[in-house]
Amino acid sequence: MFRLSRILLVAAIFLPGCAAPPTNNAPPPPDARGQPSLNWVDPDAIPKPAIAPPAKPVPSAAKAGLPAAARPPVPPAAPTATWISLSRWAAQHKIGVPHLLTDLPVATYALGSSSGVLVLGIGSLAATWNGIQISLGFEPQLVDGEIFLHELDLQKNLEPLLCDPPLTLGTNRIIVIDPGHGGSNTGTRSVVDGRFEKEFTLDWGKRLAPLLAANGWEVHLTRTSDADVSLAERVALADALHADMFISLHFNSGGSGTRQAGLETYCLTPAGMPSTLTRGYEDNWSEDLPDNAFDEQNLQLALRVHRALLRGTGAEDRGVRRARFIGVLRGQNRPAILIEGGYLSNPVEARLIESPEYRQKLAESLAGALK
Numbered sequence: 001m002f003r004l005s006r007i008l009l010v011a012a013i014f015l016p017g018c019a020a021p022p023t024n025n026a027p028p029p030p031d032a033r034g035q036p037s038l039n040w041v042d043p044d045a046i047p048k049p050a051i052a053p054p055a056k057p058v059p060s061a062a063k064a065g066l067p068a069a070a071r072p073p074v075p076p077a078a079p080t081a082t083w084i085s086l087s088r089w090a091a092q093h094k095i096g097v098p099h100l101l102t103d104l105p106v107a108t109y110a111l112g113s114s115s116g117v118l119v120l121g122i123g124s125l126a127a128t129w130n131g132i133q134i135s136l137g138f139e140p141q142l143v144d145g146e147i148f149l150h151e152l153d154l155q156k157n158l159e160p161l162l163c164d165p166p167l168t169l170g171t172n173r174i175i176v177i178d179p180g181h182g183g184s185n186t187g188t189r190s191v192v193d194g195r196f197e198k199e200f201t202l203d204w205g206k207r208l209a210p211l212l213a214a215n216g217w218e219v220h221l222t223r224t225s226d227a228d229v230s231l232a233e234r235v236a237l238a239d240a241l242h243a244d245m246f247i248s249l250h251f252n253s254g255g256s257g258t259r260q261a262g263l264e265t266y267c268l269t270p271a272g273m274p275s276t277l278t279r280g281y282e283d284n285w286s287e288d289l290p291d292n293a294f295d296e297q298n299l300q301l302a303l304r305v306h307r308a309l310l311r312g313t314g315a316e317d318r319g320v321r322r323a324r325f326i327g328v329l330r331g332q333n334r335p336a337i338l339i340e341g342g343y344l345s346n347p348v349e350a351r352l353i354e355s356p357e358y359r360q361k362l363a364e365s366l367a368g369a370l371k
Helices: 004-011 086-092 151-163 197-214 231-240 290-313 347-353 356-369
Strands: 081-085 099-102 108-113 116-121 126-129 132-135 141-143 146-150 174-179 218-221 245-252 263-268 317-323 336-343
Touching: 081 086, 081 151, 086 108, 086 146, 108 151, 116 151, 132 290, 146 151, 151 290, 174 197, 174 231, 197 218, 197 245, 197 356, 231 245, 263 290, 290 317, 290 336, 290 356, 336 347, 347 356
Parallel strands: 132 317, 174 218, 174 245, 245 336, 263 317
Antiparallel strands: 081 146, 099 108, 108 116, 116 126, 126 132, 141 146, 263 336
């Protein structure tokens, strides 16, 4: 992808603003730390939906190169979806038209509004928002020189970023911070000296709490000691407090001998869309979970926090991602995200994470994002 400076230069020619378009059984097992890295899903592994014809006549799917119905997703199968002209959608929303940035290695376009710039590639799930890595649910398609996007990507990705008002940080200003793991649930281990993830997440949470309180938040931690707290109890605490926001703190592992590094931020996958990551769990596209009521706010919160953490730490950007299997996100009734603050399996990054100064940077950066 392109350097942020080039993206922002492109943004200068876009029309500002955005307008509304015409009216037209049990949860999965808890996230187990120490498993293989939360890696991007292979785009070839994601089944393609059947494509309904766009409003304007276009060539047949075979002639135009649009993906035909492939192997079905996890039952129940996703319904036939509509693919929409990106230029027409942009015109309806009164934002700038897509601009071609390059033809190589794939045709790459930028689309911007007063909120920022989205860059996407034809046939690629990878995209960036103001220079931060995100992933689309379905690969954009090019038909007779015109870009078509899946309607869910327009609703759940583009509208929150290009059209919706900025995230509001709640009226009660009550936030639950969830230091991951605890007690016998140790999390992953540092390759430097074998210390457990649970120690570092708790310290991060304790450093973060007074900083958020100074910014006017009423802060509650799901644990304040090395105690076992179930995933259900963590969600129930947020419900009992009528919290405005929930943020779960973790550190990552890529397994023995790996060198992955960087920050990842997760929010729940919208209903009807494949997850960025499944980690071997069932990914039922049609599953509509309580936290899906906050899809737009989840994405805005994830990007806001992720960007602040990258700036504050200088860490590698591994993207804002979506998943369904993360237990503390599934049952939430508020904007909720999970942060992986770095890789304890990477010797260089593990030494940083073990440094109190680095954990203070993580806390200060996160608090700054929520002012």
